[in-house]
Amino acid sequence: MMTPAHRSENRQAISLTPFVSGASIPWSGPWIESEDPSTASVWSRIARCGQEQADEAIQSAHLAFQAGPWAEADGAARADVLERLAVALEARWEELVEAEVRDNGKRITEVRGQFSGLHSWYRHAAEQARNLRPEPQHVAVPGVSAESHWLPYGVVVAITPWNSPLMILAWKLAPALAAGNTVVAKPSEMTSASTLEFAKLAHEAGLPSGVLNVVTGLGHEVGEALVGHPLTRKVTFTGSDIGGRKVAEAAARCVAPTTLELGGKSAQVVFADCDPETTVNGVVSGIFLSNGQTCVAGSRLIVEASIKEEIVARLLQRARGLRMGDPMDPATQVSSRANGAHYRKVSAMIAQARDEGAQCLLDGVATGADRQGYYVGPTIFDGVTPDMTLWREEVFGPVLAVTTFETEQDAIRLANDSIYGLAGGVWTSDASKGARVAGAINAGTVYVNHYRSVDPSSPIGGIKRSGYGRELGPAAIKDFLQVKSIWTGTAPVPDPFP
Ligand code: NAD
Numbered sequence: 488m489m490t491p492a493h494r495s496e497n498r499q500a501i502s503l504t505p506f507v508s509g510a511s512i513p514w515s516g517p518w519i520e521s522e523d524p525s526t527a528s529v530w531s532r533i534a535r536c537g538q539e540q541a542d543e544a545i546q547s548a549h550l551a552f553q554a555g556p557w558a559e560a561d562g563a564a565r566a567d568v569l570e571r572l573a574v575a576l577e578a579r580w581e582e583l584v585e586a587e588v589r590d591n592g593k594r595i596t597e598v599r600g601q602f603s604g605l606h607s608w609y610r611h612a613a614e615q616a617r618n619l620r621p622e623p624q625h626v627a628v629p630g631v632s633a634e635s636h637w638l639p640y641g642v643v644v645a646i647t648p649w650n651s652p653l654m655i656l657a658w659k660l661a662p663a664l665a666a667g668n669t670v671v672a673k674p675s676e677m678t679s680a681s682t683l684e685f686a687k688l689a690h691e692a693g694l695p696s697g698v699l700n701v702v703t704g705l706g707h708e709v710g711e712a713l714v715g716h717p718l719t720r721k722v723t724f725t726g727s728d729i730g731g732r733k734v735a736e737a738a739a740r741c742v743a744p745t746t747l748e749l750g751g752k753s754a755q756v757v758f759a760d761c762d763p764e765t766t767v768n769g770v771v772s773g774i775f776l777s778n779g780q781t782c783v784a785g786s787r788l789i790v791e792a793s794i795k796e797e798i799v800a801r802l803l804q805r806a807r808g809l810r811m812g813d814p815m816d817p818a819t820q821v822s823s824r825a826n827g828a829h830y831r832k833v834s835a836m837i838a839q840a841r842d843e844g845a846q847c848l849l850d851g852v853a854t855g856a857d858r859q860g861y862y863v864g865p866t867i868f869d870g871v872t873p874d875m876t877l878w879r880e881e882v883f884g885p886v887l888a889v890t891t892f893e894t895e896q897d898a899i900r901l902a903n904d905s906i907y908g909l910a911g912g913v914w915t916s917d918a919s920k921g922a923r924v925a926g927a928i929n930a931g932t933v934y935v936n937h938y939r940s941v942d943p944s945s946p947i948g949g950i951k952r953s954g955y956g957r958e959l960g961p962a963a964i965k966d967f968l969q970v971k972s973i974w975t976g977t978a979p980v981p982d983p984f985p
Contacts, residue, residue, distance in 0.1 A: 503533045503679060505540055505703055506686040508547040509696030512540075519676050519704065524592040524823040524830070525814050525860040531590070533679045536704040541671075541712035544700040548642040548669040549718045551697030558639050558667040562616035565665055568693050569613035573606035575692035580605055583653060583688070585815075586680035591649050592823040592860070594814045597777055601654045608654075608959075611943035612661035615964040619666075621973075630978030637968040639667035640720035640744075644713045646706070646734065648726040649675035649825050650780045650883075652682055655748075658947075658958045659723045664698065666967035668721070671700045673710050675726075677826045679703040706730060714738050721967065724748070725782075727881075728907075728952045746956030746966055748782065749949055750881040751909030754902035755785040755938070756892075756924060759794040761914035762936075767801040769912060769938040770887070775809060775865050776939070779885035780825055782953075783910040783932070783939060786882060787871075789901045792891040799848065799869065799889060806849055806865035811858070823860040824884065830861035833884035837866055840877040840886075846870045851885055873904050881907070895920065899927045909953035912938045931957075 504514040518532040534540070552558050557565065580602040587598050624633040645659040652674050663670050674682040679701075686701045702709055706726075714722050714737040722738045724731055725748040738745045755770050773785030790798050814822035824830040834852050841847055845868040855862030863884060871878050871888035878888055892898040902911055902924075911928040913935045915921045921935040931949045934940070941947060946960030956966055 500529050501531045503531055503683050503703070505534055505536055505544065506683055506690075506699075506701040507540075507544045508700070509690050511683075511687070512543075521590055521677065521680070522826060523589045523860075524826050527827065527860050531680055533676070533683075533703040536702045536709040538709075538712045540702050540704075541709050541716060544671045544702045545642055545713065545716045545718050547697040547700050548671050551695060552639075552641050552669040555695055555697065557669060557695055557698050560667070562619040562665070562667075565667060566613035566616040569609045569616065569661065569665060572689055572692045572694060573609040573613065575688060576606040576609065579688060583681050583684050586684050587652060587678065588814050590678035590680050591652070591825040592814050593651075593777060593780075593825070594819050594822045596817050596819075601651060605653060605657055608657035608943055609661045612665035612964060615662065615961075616665035619964065624972070626974075630980070631974050631976050633972055633974045636971045636973055637666070637965075638971050640967065640969060641668060642718050643668040643670045643721045643723060643967060644716075644719050645670055645672045646710055646713075646722070646724045646726065647672065647674050647682070649678040650777065650782070652678045653685055655725050656682055656685070659725075660699065662958075662963040663723070663967045664694075666964050668967055669698045671702060671713055673702055673704075673706075673713055676703065676705050707733075710734070711737055714743070715741060717741060719743050722746070723956075723966075728954075731954060746958070747954035748947075748956075748958060749909075749952060749954040750883070750907060751782050751784065751949065751953050752787060752879070752881050752905045752907045753783055753785050753910040753912070753930065754787045754789050754905070754928065755912040756898045756902050756914065756928070757788065757790040757794065757798055758898075758913075758915040758917070758920065759791040760916045761794070762916060763794070763797055763801060765936065766914040767798060767805060769914065769934075769936070770798075770802060771805050773912060773938045774887045775806065775821065775885050778822060778824065778863075780829075780883055781939075784883070785910070785912050785938060786886065786888060787878065787902075787905075788887055788889045789892055789898055790889065791898070792893055795889070795891050799867070802867060802887070803849060806867060809865060811855065811862060811864055821864050821885070823858075823862045827861055829883070830863060833863050833882055833886065836877065836880070836882050836884070837863070837886060840868050840871070840875065840888075843875045843877070844870070845875055845877055845888070873901070879905070895924065899924060903927075903929045906952040908950035910934070
């Protein structure tokens with residue numbers, strides 16, 4: 488495991504290899520280099536796996552599903568293993584932090600916050616496994632009883648993005664394992680290190696060999712090979728809508744169901760009767776925390792015209808005051824983009840917004856320009872209209888698009904003017920207006936006078952192009968289970984041709 492000391496003592500790039508059947512497999516190349524985006528220098532390299540390694544990992548998971556005790560064990564036995572994993576995470580989460588900070592440039596304060604709570608996602612799934620039992624069905628047919636039993640799918644392929652690798656993996660892995668499936672995880676090629684380290688920790692905590700395997704590499708290579716493998720029974724994907732569509736198409740060819748958690752262009756609707764201070768805190772957290780690299784980023788500010796000047800002035804003051812710096816420094820408030828390609832994409836979208844006529848109030852490319860790594864600071868555009876690219880397309884960066892409204896109906900129409908439907912926010916001191924507008928916003932999660940929280944007990948997921956299926960919540964385990972009906976005769980079968 489990497490430790491903070493390791494970082495200062497060893498500046499050479501480390502090599503990370505896939506984890507299959509309970510061990511790291513030897514690898515001689517090819518490799519993909521992973522940059523530390525805060526310095527734009529290579530810090531690690533990961534195996535560029537292909538068809539052969541995809542097959543090896545899927546076969547390992549299949550064997551563990553068929554032969555091992557995992558799928559056959561009752562939910563309580565699996566829950567005990569997940570509980571041991573949760574205990575190990577509580578004791579050792581710090582060991583995983585540096586890999587993720589260095590891979591994606593997320594601030595150490597945020598990564599620590601996510602990792603210190605990682606155990607809770609596994610505990611929540613363990614609880615669901617303990618409570619899993621056949622459900623009697625009250626059929627109207629005389630002389631029979633019927634029950635619904637829960638069956639795991641088998642091999643689940645879990646594909647994750649680069650922005651919060653281990654937290655998003657937990658949302659998939661915990662319920663998939665609790666349900667009795669075995670898993671092949673494919674982290675983003677930009678951020679594979681923490682997932683590989685986590686797999687070792689999980690194995691040491693008692694997860695049997697083959698129950699969790701991790702292969703690394705490119706989406707269109709090893710990712711597609713995993714999704715299209717004939718032994719893959721279920722796919723769970725978080726990433727862009729383009730990637731999600733390809734995954735769903737490939738999975739459909741094998742009749743493997745998919746859960747897709749995709750992108751967003753979420754609206755923050757601010758009414759003139761809001762509390763300006765709490766509203767600005769919520770808007771700032773929605774778009775500038777995690778450097779805007781979150782799926783629920785509240786990237787469209789739809790503000791009532793009469794309060795716009797005040798809200799925008801407060802936002803500018805807060806955004807200008809955020810400290811940009813090294814993600815390993817706990818005092819840093821804005822760190823780098825997650826990688827060079829993303830830096831170029833965000834910078835290009837800011838330039839395009841100017842070209843299309845939006846008024847740039849704060850330019851994060853300029854504020855990040857004198858740094859060595861891939862830095863783009865908080866960016867605010869006013870006068871953004873629904874025909875502009877900045878309104879329609881996800882930036883996945885700290886770029887806020889501001890527009891105004893006059894009536895509640897206008898606000899709702901603007902909020903829903905998106906191909907996405909992941910999240911939304913409403914800010915008002917009128918509770919009934921808050922409830923009404925929250926009900927009218929077409930998104931999987933809407934927050935009123937609050938933004939951005941996630942909790943094991945509350946489902947998340949999108950509608951429209953933001954995907955389908957739900958993660959977390961009371962039914963999270965059910966996404967990884969199939970129903971089997973068992974009918975039992977309780978009376979002699981009558982002659983069908985009396
Ligand atoms: P991406 O779609 O480029 O990649 C995501 C993962 O899919 C990576 O592991 C990648 O290698 C893999 N992949 C890509 N193409 C594939 C293919 N054809 N077959 C199999 N695997 C493939 O997304 P990204 O840039 O890593 O992540 C950012 C995106 O993720 C944003 O759009 C963001 O909104 C979204 N996201 C959504 C949520 C959510 O819960 N809805 C959470 C986080 C991120």
